[in-house]
Amino acid sequence: MKIRSLSYLRTIFLFLLIGMISCQKEKIYIIDEEPLTPSSTRIYYVQAEIVEWDYVPLGYNLISNMPFNDNENDYVKPDSNRIGNKYLKARYIEYTDATFTVQKPQESADMGIIGPVFRAEVGDSIIVYFRNKTNFPVSVHPHGVRYDSVSEGIRGVDPGSSFVYKWVADENSIPSYNDPSSLGWVYHSHVHENENMDVYAGLVGALVIYRKGFLVNGKNKNVNVEKFAIIYEIDEGASILFDQNLAKYIHVPVDTNDPDFMESNTKPSINGRMFGNNVFTGINKGDRVRWHIFTFGDLRNNFHTAHWHGNTVVFSGTRTDVILLGPANLFTADMIASNPGKWFFHCHVDTHFAEGMSSVYIVNN
Numbered sequence: 001m002k003i004r005s006l007s008y009l010r011t012i013f014l015f016l017l018i019g020m021i022s023c024q025k026e027k028i029y030i031i032d033e034e035p036l037t038p039s040s041t042r043i044y045y046v047q048a049e050i051v052e053w054d055y056v057p058l059g060y061n062l063i064s065n066m067p068f069n070d071n072e073n074d075y076v077k078p079d080s081n082r083i084g085n086k087y088l089k090a091r092y093i094e095y096t097d098a099t100f101t102v103q104k105p106q107e108s109a110d111m112g113i114i115g116p117v118f119r120a121e122v123g124d125s126i127i128v129y130f131r132n133k134t135n136f137p138v139s140v141h142p143h144g145v146r147y148d149s150v151s152e153g154i155r156g157v158d159p160g161s162s163f164v165y166k167w168v169a170d171e172n173s174i175p176s177y178n179d180p181s182s183l184g185w186v187y188h189s190h191v192h193e194n195e196n197m198d199v200y201a202g203l204v205g206a207l208v209i210y211r212k213g214f215l216v217n218g219k220n221k222n223v224n225v226e227k228f229a230i231i232y233e234i235d236e237g238a239s240i241l242f243d244q245n246l247a248k249y250i251h252v253p254v255d256t257n258d259p260d261f262m263e264s265n266t267k268p269s270i271n272g273r274m275f276g277n278n279v280f281t282g283i284n285k286g287d288r289v290r291w292h293i294f295t296f297g298d299l300r301n302n303f304h305t306a307h308w309h310g311n312t313v314v315f316s317g318t319r320t321d322v323i324l325l326g327p328a329n330l331f332t333a334d335m336i337a338s339n340p341g342k343w344f345f346h347c348h349v350d351t352h353f354a355e356g357m358s359s360v361y362i363v364n365n
């Protein structure tokens with residue numbers, strides 16, 4: 001009897017111990033040290049618009065410093081049966097107010113195709129006044145913030161119509177213990193997303209959630225520069241604007257199933273630019289640079305290894321100079337730009353690099 005009570009006690013003690021350990025473990029994932037009361041409302045005015053986009057505005061290969069060669073021209077040279085370098089694309093454009101008359105300039109030219117950055121501290125509300133000026137239904141679906149089904153952004157806003165999205169950066173948005181003081185997320189149109197038609201058309205953007213007290217004058221108080229890079233192979237053949245592109249740029253009958261024609265409409269790009277035509281600027285020697293990098297798209301062509309020359313980064317507590325990306329991942333990595341120079345930033349997948357998935361970042365001395 002005595003022995004049995006002892007073994008009962010031991011069992012109860014064991015359960016208690018396991019319970020205590022699992023409670024402690026749970027604590028690791030519940031981060032509650034930051035105030036959760038909404039403190040600010042961050043308001044953005046965004047319109048989806050159709051624009052003519054140039055994948056190579058510089059007109060030459062900045063990586064080789066040469067004119068485009070024959071292989072490169074397969075992707076960027078217009079011809080009677082090739083669309084070439086310019087396509088109609090849909091973009092998120094920021095305006096100063098709900099009249100949508102005065103555009104806000106992009107925060108830097110190197111943002112390329114990326115829509116305006118929505119920034120908020122934990123506890124803030126985000127309101128996006130959105131108008132659709134394209135000719136197909138689109139939406140704004142955010143990652144990383146709290147919303148109800150009305151503001152989830154999976155229902156299309158009809159052409160010519162408006163919608164107000166209301167999101168909150170709540171306790172589930174807080175950068176975790178292993179995260180830096182601000183964390184990047186993506187947003188995108190989610191109406192035709194099963195076939196990637198929206199994101200290939202160009203309706204992609206980034207949002208950043210900052211720990212309380214870290215968003216000062218529109219940027220992270222602990223970093224000098226924030227940079228954003230979307231590294232994705234855009235299949236223009238799968239864009240919702242493809243038929244409109246054919247009508248605008250192709251004036252002879254083409255076989256749209258011809259493998260060479262289909263290949264010419266794939267664009268391995270960084271921020272919507274190819275062959276080094278996106279140049280990241282505004283970085284000085286010694287700057288703390290926070291890179292937010294992401295991709296979108298399909299299984300076959302959109303796993304990338306983003307690689308910086310010249311400087312390394314710290315990502316997820318590890319030092320590296322290559323980060324593997326999958327569709328809709330957004331990874332935040334920190335660089336101390338100690339090595340000045342003009343450096344490549346490119347995808348290390350060989351075919352992607354050869355076909356244009358490269359850019360340049362400059363660290364001023």
Ligand SMILES: [Cu+2]
Binds near residue numbers: 303304347349353
């Ligand atoms: Cu790649």
